[in-house]
Amino acid sequence: MGIGASGLLLVALGGALGGMGRLAVTNLFSHWLGARFPWGTLAVNLSGALVAGWWAARLGIPTTLDLSSAWLALVVGLLGGYTTVSSFSLQTLTLWQSGHPRRAVANVLATCLAGLALASLGWWLAGGGA
Template sequence: MGMGLASITLVAVGGAIGGMARVGVSQLAARWLGSAFPWGTLAVNLLGALALGWLAATLTTDSVAPTGGPWLMLAVGLLGGFTTVSSFSLQTLGLWESGQGGKALANIITTVTLGVVALAVGAWLGGGL
């Protein structure tokens, strides 16, 4: 599927919903867990990885990577707007620059390690592993 107007619209709608959901989840995490560590960003990135693994496994057919409208709206748009590497990077740098190198390193290791695990669990749940 090319990037015609329909494809762009699917990505835009998914991205708008995903971005709003990210703000909501991040605010809830900060309220429940505090703001001394970027719990909200960690939560959205892990939830997004889990969901992407499930989507990829569910929408993949005969070893062909998913494409088309559902993939564009849900994976590219919704999960692309929901997850955030930029906030992760900025918050990690902020921890480092404020003398909290241990928390910065913990954020990197936790996000990357648990992100891959969440993706694998999502793929398993979707029947892909």
């Protein structure tokens, strides 16, 4: 069972908005804090984790391929376009290869550990179960 044309459109629209949001946030953080560390990507991924946890608690986590329109638009589309594993991965590799292994490790730890903590916080803030 597929998601259909309307589901694809929701994902596409959400992804476009999320991508524009990611560009705006990463540029803002680069302007504020400089480019020696990928602060913008970290901010995007952590805020995305918080919102993902909140929406998961509010919308429920789908257990089948029958995804709701809200899940497709907001989680798959918007957050999928907003957050980024590829930038995180490349920026971490660049830090490592340019002689900054501590920054690379800090980026991995901050993204993964704080991301999990913020997804949990989002879930809790939305009234999700224990």
